[in-house]
Amino acid sequence: MDETITLKVDPDEPDPELIERAAQVIRDGGLVAFPTETVYGLGADAMNERAVRRIFEAKGRPADNPLIVHVADREMLSTVAAQISSRAERLIQHFWPGPLTLVLKRGPEVALSVSAGLETVAVRMPRSKVALQLLESAGRPIAAPSANASGRLSPTSAQHVLEDLGGKIDIVLDAGPANIGIESTVLDLTSDPPVILRPGWITKEALSEIAGPVDRTRSEDRLRSSPGTRHRHYSPLARLVLAEGATGSDLQRICQELLTQGPVGFVGHTDIVIDDPGFRKVILENSPEQYARSIYGAMRFLDECEPVAIVVEGIADRGQGEAVMDRLRRAASWREPGQHR
Ligand code: TXA
Ligand code: MG
Numbered sequence: 001m002d003e004t005i006t007l008k009v010d011p012d013e014p015d016p017e018l019i020e021r022a023a024q025v026i027r028d029g030g031l032v033a034f035p036t037e038t039v040y041g042l043g044a045d046a047m048n049e050r051a052v053r054r055i056f057e058a059k060g061r062p063a064d065n066p067l068i069v070h071v072a073d074r075e076m077l078s079t080v081a082a083q084i085s086s087r088a089e090r091l092i093q094h095f096w097p098g099p100l101t102l103v104l105k106r107g108p109e110v111a112l113s114v115s116a117g118l119e120t121v122a123v124r125m126p127r128s129k130v131a132l133q134l135l136e137s138a139g140r141p142i143a144a145p146s147a148n149a150s151g152r153l154s155p156t157s158a159q160h161v162l163e164d165l166g167g168k169i170d171i172v173l174d175a176g177p178a179n180i181g182i183e184s185t186v187l188d189l190t191s192d193p194p195v196i197l198r199p200g201w202i203t204k205e206a207l208s209e210i211a212g213p214v215d216r217t218r219s220e221d222r223l224r225s226s227p228g229t230r231h232r233h234y235s236p237l238a239r240l241v242l243a244e245g246a247t248g249s250d251l252q253r254i255c256q257e258l259l260t261q262g263p264v265g266f267v268g269h270t271d272i273v274i275d276d277p278g279f280r281k282v283i284l285e286n287s288p289e290q291y292a293r294s295i296y297g298a299m300r301f302l303d304e305c306e307p308v309a310i311v312v313e314g315i316a317d318r319g320q321g322e323a324v325m326d327r328l329r330r331a332a333s334w335r336e337p338g339q340h341r
Helices: 015-029 049-059 074-080 086-095 129-138 158-165 204-211 220-223 247-261 288-303 321-333
Strands: 005-007 032-035 042-043 068-070 100-105 120-124 171-174 185-188 195-199 239-243 265-266 279-283 309-313
Touching: 005 015, 005 086, 005 265, 015 032, 015 129, 015 220, 032 129, 042 049, 042 068, 042 129, 074 120, 086 100, 086 171, 086 204, 086 265, 158 171, 158 204, 158 288, 239 247, 247 265, 247 309, 265 288, 279 288, 288 309, 288 321
Parallel strands: 005 171, 032 171, 068 120, 100 185, 239 309, 265 279, 265 309
Antiparallel strands: 032 042, 100 120, 185 195
């Protein structure tokens, strides 16, 4: 494939003809990147093994990392998942369409590589109009991981998708920036009590109100139950230095020390001032909403200067802030073997 076609669509009233054009590509076994309320996804027909394999190729994704299947309605869900418990019913009623992914027993028609050999399948019904209309128009479930190159930051705009996957996919539907900005909560309903495999916008407290007690995965279990989480995740190219509970003068000192080695990026809610041409900053409001919506884009922007490090000021690890901090901690702790910067 030589060129990726960008189709601009209105997030609230997408042009049905453009949606149908993208849906036809899905039915023909092609790859379409599309916006959801969380991040942009890279979609293919979930029942077409060859199409699904193309997702793994385009992203450079390890074959043992399963994909999320997106559905438009209950009928589509019944073609993907084998059993829907009453607990699943309640969660679906309450949170769908929305940023909650449920791990359920897989149905027999789902392409094998979607589940990476597991007996389960991860499913969600997105809230984004563009995503829902694409699903309806395609008339089949769509497997879609985040539309970034494997290991890189999830894309919150069509531009991010093109940076990573331009020329490797058929179409990107561009509906502007993603609303929430971080990936969905992943809840495993095949264990009792259910287990949060990936924290997200929907918190443990909100889930417990509807589903009763839920556990948070311990890191060693996470490796076993959700193979994808052992891989590198959510990382900028530069080393990420996460400053938790640091004061303005701490932040200033950390950045200044790093500046002796080369350019430095900073993203935080404390506006520190450093007069150095190698210093670039993005200042955000101190809220989970703003951090979620802007953090990936900010890190991509700061990466452009090839800094020795990006220093990120943390936020409170509460409520939705927990999902933001989960992403930042994982990006901060991951090192390429032998990686220096
Ligand atoms: O918000 C989102 O969830 C976005 C949008 C596009 O929907 N998608 C997304 O997909 O973040 P991805 O592939 O980047 O992350 C999917 C996560 C991975 O950690 C994967 O290991 C886990 O879900 N997962 C998928 N299927 C699973 C399964 N059957 N059992 C356990 N974990 C699973
Ligand atoms: Mg991803």
